[in-house]
Every structure is written in C-alpha cells, then in structure tokens.
Amino acid sequence: MSAYEALKSSFHRIACLDEASAMLGWDAAAMMPEGGAAARGEQLAVLAGLSHECLCAPEMREQLARASAPEGWDARNLALMREAHMRATALPRDLVEAQVRAGRACETLWRAARKESDFAAVREALAEVVRLTREGAVILGEALGVSPYDALMSQYQRGINAEQAEAIFARYEAFLREALPRAEALQAQRPQAALPPGPYPEAVQAVLARRLAAGAGLNFNAARLDVSAHPFCGGTATDIRITTRYDEADFAAALMGVLHETGHALYEQNLPAAWARQPVGMAAGMAVHESQSLIVEMQAVRSDAYLAYLAPLAGAAFGKAITLAGLKHRLRRVERSFIRVEADEMTYPAHVLLRFRLERALLSGDLPVVDLPGAWNEGVQALLGIVPPDDARGCLQDIHWFDGAIGYFPSYTLGAMAAAQLMAAAREALPDLDGALGRGDLAPLTRWLAEHVHGRGASAGFNELLRDATGEALNPAYFEAHLSARYLR
C-alpha cells in the first residue's frame, strides 16, 4: 500500500469516528434523556481524543512526508490532509489544553453573566480566552504563512481572507446606510397584512415542514426531522438529521428553520460519494455551507413565486386564511434590532460586520477586552443608529468568543452574499426557475447547485468555487441587487 493509500485509510477511520460523534451529538440534542449527559460527555471526549490521536500519529507524519499525489482531486486531498495534520500538531499540547479549559470556564461564567447582563463578571475570563487564542493563532499563522486572524478564519472557510472580507463588508456598510432608511420608508407606506392568530398545531406544522423539505429535494430515506432546543443540521451524508422547534403561535419560524436546515442537508446529501470520508469529499467550508442554507431559505423560499405556492398550501393545512400578503409581511420585513439571530437579511450583515471588526481588534490587541462593551455599543450605533440598552443585548449575546471561537462570524455574511450570487447564476442557467418555485419544486435549483457546489466537495476554496460557478469571485453587488429588488421597490 502506498503512503497515500495508507493516509486515505487513516482519514477514512478518522471520518468514521467523527461521524459517530456527530450522531451522538444529534442524539444528545434531540433524543437523550437528561440523565445521559455526563456519560455522553465521556463518550464524546474519548471519540474526539481518538480522532485527534489518529491525526497526530507518528506514522501519519512519516506517511505525509513520503506521500505523493501529483494532480487533481488526489493532490488536493493530500494537501488537505497535510493541513489537517499540521493544524492538529502545530500547537503545543499544553496550549491546547489551556485553551479548552479557559473556553469552558469562560463559557460557564458567560451563561451567568449574560443572564445578569454583567460583562465585568466574565471580562477576565474572556481576556484569558483571547490571549490563548492569540497565542495559538500566531503559531498557526506562521505555519500557514498567513496572519493570525486569517489562520483562524481559514479553519472555518478556506479561499477568502480577512482583507478581502473587509473590502466587501465596507462596501456593504455604505449600501446599508442608504438602503435601510429607504426600505423602512417603503415598508411604512405598505398596508399591514398580518397572518391570522394561532394556534398552529405542532403536528400540522411538522407534516407541512416535511412536505416542503421533500419538495426542496430532501430524501427522507436518508434523513430525519426531529425537535431540539437549538435547530441544526447534523448526521452524515447518507443519514442527515435536521432539527427544528415549534411555536404554535407562529408556524413561519419552524417552517423557515426547517427549510434553512434543508439547504444544509442538501449540500451534505449531494457531496461526491466517491470521495466520502476523505478531506476533499467534505463540504468546502462554513461560508459555503451557509450559502446553501440561505439560497434555499432566503433566495428560493422567500421569493414571490414560492410564497405564492406556500400561502394556499399553508392555508389548507391549518384551515386558516393565510394570504400571500400576510406571508410577505411576516417573512420579508426589515427592522433595526439588537439581536443578531433575530435580524432580517438586510440588517444581519451589520451585526456580522461589527463582530468581524471587533474580533480582529481583540485578536490583534488593538481593542483591550475591557473596552469591548463600549466599542460594541458605538459600533451598533454607527451601523444601525440604535444603542443596546444593556450588554445582554450587546456584547454578551453570542456564545462564540466566550467559548473561544474567533474567525467564524464572517462566514454568515459571506454565505448570504454567495447565496445571492449563486442564485443569480442559477437564474441565468434556468430560465423557468420561478415556474418551478411556484410549484414548490426546488429540484432544478438543487440539480444546478449539486453540479456547481455540492458535488465539488472541498476541491475548491470559497472564491474559486464562486468563480467556477458564476464567472467571478464574491461580488457583493448580487446581494445588494437582491435586497434592492425585494425591499427597495
């Protein structure tokens, strides 16, 4: 067996361990009784430890040194193996353990601090997390030949860096300054058209959600839909587990949630099966993943054509007068608000932009942790013209930094922008796309995405993927055009 074949076999095994962890993670969120939590923690720790051990094994270092794969997917696969091994071994073990400990301690303090809106209670712990994250980022950056922040960012999404992201975000900032007041003014002139009050029975929502997900292309012979406190898409390519939560007063939230996760699920289901469990056969990154959930939820499902299909269907399912106008009122409104996860698609990037800039400044040391609340509030005011009344609705709202995740935030908005760009290209390629959407049929769109995105696995980075699929690297003009068409007319 060649060194490269041996590596493929090791990565296959690592992927199986990670799949087992993914399944147990799903179970913990969707099925597990409370009493199982401690044992589950142990099981996941052992699996993660073994996966990491495989990745760091001395044989692997030696095989990576000897292996060759001159071109194509094999060459890319080998490069991704080298990167994974490097990331797993670059940091001293003491540092990794200190990072894990600091992240856990900080996250625990953060939960209480958010409840009390008491930033001071978590300030020192966060400073320690930032310090240790910086220490690791410097080492990784040197090994990869990039800046510390880019070293972190690239573990979530390869093929686009912070400088490129900043240029794109800055342009969006200018767009938003002009667009948001206009959208609000137009909205204020429009007649109100609320949806009828609930209850919308959970069981009916679930049936409708399954029907729409299946119409979007989700294969339920290889997927489940369940309930969890925090909706997500887990599992593996041939056994996808998506979750949602139901609110009987508002059917739209669960439905949009399911369709969002369906976008993630379609990506996983359509990954190149021939490369399953190899690094190159996996998804291309978190921004690309987010583009796939958002192209379904925001681009396809919230389109005029699809909502016109959905309104009578939902009306019949719930036995209520659900109008297209009512759906649009519920699903297509802009609003300046404090909480990122509740934001509409136009203001959402402002939340991301703020976090992206602040986390870069935290990492570089330009922004001391003690100054974070002030910088946050100034930033929100500058971007959205509102000031958070407390830190719980300000810099304490997201878990990310407190558990040590820095570099993830830009993925959300890069994904939203990529979704708009991909949708524009799909529209070009599929002249009757709106006709299909008007029948609740996402198959043509999904086929196009399977060819241009899903089926490519991790063979290309963010901008390369977009360039091949749409003819150009990320261009925020598509997202602006999408928002203008939807909110400024």
Add this chain to the structure above:
Amino acid sequence: MSAYEALKSSFHRIACLDEASAMLGWDAAAMMPEGGAAARGEQLAVLAGLSHECLCAPEMREQLARASAPEGWDARNLALMREAHMRATALPRDLVEAQVRAGRACETLWRAARKESDFAAVREALAEVVRLTREGAVILGEALGVSPYDALMSQYQRGINAEQAEAIFARYEAFLREALPRAEALQAQRPQAALPPGPYPEAVQAVLARRLAAGAGLNFNAARLDVSAHPFCGGTATDIRITTRYDEADFAAALMGVLHETGHALYEQNLPAAWARQPVGMAAGMAVHESQSLIVEMQAVRSDAYLAYLAPLAGAAFGKAITLAGLKHRLRRVERSFIRVEADEMTYPAHVLLRFRLERALLSGDLPVVDLPGAWNEGVQALLGIVPPDDARGCLQDIHWFDGAIGYFPSYTLGAMAAAQLMAAAREALPDLDGALGRGDLAPLTRWLAEHVHGRGASAGFNELLRDATGEALNPAYFEAHLSARYLR
C-alpha cells in the same frame, strides 16, 4: 500511575467506545433512516476495531503482567481484565476473520433458507461455522482450562458450566413430562375468558406501558421507550433505551415486552456507579440478566396480585371490559408449540434444553450438521410430543447458530429458574410483597434486587450470586414450585 491504574484507564476508554457502539446500535434499530445503514456499518466496524485494538495493545499485555490488586473488587476487576485480554488475543487473527466471514455468509443464506424451509441450502455454510467455532473453542478452552463448550458458554455467563446445567435441565425434563399434561387438563376444564377484541390504540398502549415501567422503578430521566422491529434493552446505565413494538389487536404483547425490557433496564440502572466502565461494574452475565427481565415480567407482573392491579387500569385506559380472568387467559396458558420465542414459561425450557443438547453435540462433532434436522425433530417429539411440519418451524427458526453464537441458549432457562429462586427469597424477605404488587409498586422488589443482584455488578458468578442472595446455588425446585402453583392448581 500504577499498572493497575493504567489498566483501569484503558478499560474506561474501551467501555466508552462500547457505549458509543451501543448507542449507535440503538439508533440503527429505532431511529435511523434506511439510507444510513451502510455508513452505520462502517462506523460500528471502526469503533469495534478500535475497542479490540485497545484490548490487544502490547502495553496492556505488559501492564497485566505487572499489575496487582490483592483483594476484593479490585482483584476481581483485574481477573476480569485478564480474561477479557486473553479472550481478545487467544485466537489467531486469521481464525477470527474467518469466523466473522463464515458467520456473515451463513446468516445471509439462513435468511433465505428459513423463508424456503430449505435446510440443505444452508447446511454447508453452517458446517463451516461450526467447524470454525469449534477450532476457536478448543483454543479458548485450553487457555481457560475448561472444555470447549464451557469456554463458549462462559463468555455469556460465568460461574456455571454445562455439566451443572445438564443436571438441572435433565431434572426439568422429568418434571415437564409429568406437569405438562396435568396443566393442559386443568386448563381445559377452566371456563374461557377472552379479552375484548381491539383495536387497542398504540398511543394508549404507549402511555400505559410508560406508567407501568415507571411503577416498576424505571427512571425516565435516564431512559427512553421507543419502537423497533425486535424489542431490546440497549444504551448505558444512565441512559437506558428500551424498545417495543405495538399490535393494536393485542395490547398484552407490547406491555409484557416493555416490562420484560424494564427488568433488564433496572439491572443496568442499578449497577454499582462507583465501578462504572470497569469490568467488575458490569452485569454478571446473560443468565443473570435474563433472570432480571423474567423476575419482573413472569414473577412479579404475571402474579395474581399485579394482574388484579392491571386489569382495571388497562380497562380504564382502553375503555374496554378487561377482566382479571381475561388477562389470566391471555397471559398464563401453556401450549405445546414449535416456536421458542412464542412459547409459554412452562414449555420454553424444553426448547432451550433441546438446543443446549444439540449445540453441545454439534460442537463436539457427535452430531454431524447433516443430521441436525432429524435430531431436532426427534428431540421436539421426545420433549413435547409434537413434530415440526417443516424445518422453518424446526431447526431453522433461530438465528443463533447460523451467525456463530453457540453457548448462549442455556442462559434463557438458567435465567428463568434463577428468577423463581430469587423471587422466593425476596418473598421471604418482604412479607408484604404481594401488597405492593397489588398497587403496581415494584419498588420493594427492585430495592431487594438492587442490593442482592444489581449492585453486585460482575463481582460474583452465577451460582455465587445466587448463593449469597438465596442461600443456595441454582435449585430448579423453585421454578418447579412456581410453575406448580401457577399451572397445576
């Protein structure tokens, strides 16, 4: 860290891997969409491989040689570690692989052969499985200093051997010859009292089953009840997963099934937490496990007192006239029949006895595989006075031998007998046991079992456990007395 401490840490890790496998196995049976089967097979194979690798690691051999634990549970724990390591390493790798391959091939042929009632189609494959099982049993027997059959039997239940089992089974054969016709005659004289016809809605059955299981002591903060094609008890001590299947024409089957699995679950839930994930902290064996499911299902739940509690409760739940007489008619009848898994508690041991004798003869070579169908049919006739009309209802009915499991069958009846003996001792210790059963309350019984069985983990073998709990080794007189009281009066 001492060698023994290092071993404890390795066995902790192995147990975590096995727990992960148990959870994924439950998921495969109760949750997984069809499409996930192939990936799940890979995941389980990798986990089993890693678990086996840990058990066979050269460090472990070396640590076992150095380790010492002079007395008590630690000494027993170390002995069980040594045995597990020995069992994992005694067989040449080629033989183990050949066994797995032969078992898989034979099981596949068996599925078709059973459908067609065509023993010839699986004969050669079974001969190969028996040959390879014998080869392994001889090696294990030499390593353990016991006969080949005892080497197999002891992997399911330690502390009782085939010679002891045969003496007990021979005595039961004599009892049955006399008791079965008497029971049938008494039964024929009794007035018929059928339960009302269904439907018994699945949802109502499930609520009632949960209520009864909780009343039996199952803690649903650390357990789930779901549906699977083949009911079982899986999961781990703090996260038990029991399954059942519902038939809307007959609520009794699912209910008894749930209570049977509840007996298994209570055992797991009450294992000594301080020894969790150590060999000595696990269940004492399959016969002891079966005694715990049967003491709940057969001894406690099918008692007069409990059925008198159940009848009005079930009647109210289903809104039907469910009488005590009807329940007794459904749940307490003897009948000569061909299929083991459908047999009543009096004739069930005949099925086991037959298999026990035949599998010993197969393993020794006294019975050539080609002669199995004839020997089977003669055996059924001798024991029950009926002759299977075909091999599907004869020697093809059980999966056990065809997938390579020899030595397991005696556990069923040793468990049934132990259940009767334990119940007699519990009755002595708990004068108002029937009063509690009459309120659907198994807590006093469960507390007694927790002290005398569950909490002892694997610190004692079968007969030692019984001796400590009841004052004597397995004595079939208790089972005979139980059957006589229930069926011969």
